Amino acid sequence: MVDISLKPDVIVIGGGLAGSEAAWQAAMQGFKVLIYEMRPNQNTPAHYTDKLGELVCSNSLRARSLQNAVGLLKEELRILGSLIIECAHATEIPAGGALAVDRNNFAATITEKIEHHPLIQVKRDEIKELPEFRPLIIATGPLTSDDLAKNLYSITGEDYLYFFDAAAPIVSADSINYDVVFKGTRYDKGSPDYLNCPMDEKQYHKFWQELVDAEKYVPHQFEEESFFEGCMPVEEMAARGKDTLVFGPLKPVGLIDPRNGSQPYAVVQLRADNALATLYNMVGFQTRLKWPEQKRVFRMIPGLENAEFQRYGMMHRNTYINAPRLLSPSYELREHRGIFIAGQLSGVEGYVESTASGLVAGLNAAAYLKGASRIVIPPETALGALSNYISHAKPDNFQPMNVNFGMFPPLEKPINKKQKRELLAKRALNQLEVFRKKLQDYLA
DSSP states (O other), X not given: OOOGGGOOSEEEXXXXXXXXXXXXXXXXXXXXXXXXXXXXXXXXXXXXXXXXXXXXXXXXXXXXXXXXXHHHHHHHHHHTTOHHHHHHHHTEEOOTTBOEEOHHHHHHHHHHHHHTOTTEEEEEOOOOSOOSOSSEEEOOOTTOOHHHHHHHHHHHOGGGEEEEEEEOOEEEGGGSOTTTOEEOOGGGOSSOOEEEEEEOHHHHHHXXXXXXXXXXXXXXXXXXXXXXXXXXXXXXXXXXOTTTXXXXXXXXXXXXXXXXXXXXXXXXXXXXXXXXXXXXXXXXXXXOBOHHHHHHHHTTSTTOTTOOEEEOOEEEEEEEEOHHHHBOTXXXXXXXXXXXXXXXXXTBOSHHHHHXXXXXXXXXXXXXXXXXXXXXXXXXXXXXXXXXXXXXXXGGGOOOBOOOGGGSOOOSSOOOHHHHHHHHHHHHHHHHHHHHHHHHHHOO
């Protein structure tokens, strides 16, 4: 049970990157914060220490460059006073163009700062039932305990809470070869919402062979194989027979290529992933192929020869909510005021993105306590683009995704890729500076 005798203003469940960041932001606004962290009393299959902010895997916090969306996101977090980014820079190790950290020192630094903040208290206990206390920030991560996950059903509804992530790759719209693909739906039913990548028999058989021979990711022991029976990886489906895909996700029936008036041998369909149609999802391509193999093999598909992958396909244990149905851009549940969801549970993907969600949730918990309207960061920024995406993506096929420039509102005029990224980053930082000045007055 939650111990409210400690008299906090804000309760945070989960001491990972998102929970630690959220607690820090609320405390920096002058509010008392109680963090519940179940480790070490109750461990997860992926954690090894009792430290706050422990990184589950050894990969870095990714690129520094402002021409990379995650690099821009880190810069925005730094400007807004992120604890996690401060600790990352304090414990970084050489990694070329990436921000990498000494994992142990990184987690130890976060833990020390949190535990020594006069307004933050850490209680090592597992929360199995959500308290009535508000504001409440739930940041329990992709390995949320079974008891708490079951309790979330009462808030989200079982249909909106997922325990495994079966994600197909997503490509940038401006990297698709429109001289090859064609718009259309089967039998011309409804609006032509799909882009179709046509294959002749020779192209398909070559693609099939490379697909079944490609190197696959080996899942962790706690990622159950039984999950994949209901959502088959495309390469496993292909291994069942040379033409299995032709009668499955690549079936061409009802699709006519307008350039030659005939039905292709096989068709890979792409579906818009956001309202701006700047991102496209490869329909039916959930996969366990290693990322370099996905890039190599999927670029064999006609029309995707130069595809820019904004998210690779994946299949792994990952508890998260259907954010577009449930969350506002402030990371607050639309139907339950005062409850905020942060971290990968909210539907963001990645360490930096989890940190970003925690920062926004922490600031909005402070806004809640001040009786103020919620803080919504401009969508032209990386922070705002991410929160806008998870709250407004198409809900029927929602899956977590890293921040990328495809989430940003497009520029008014078409421009080459390098200049586009430079201008998007410049616009974002200009918008963030305007927002930062308003935020200081707003929270004063």
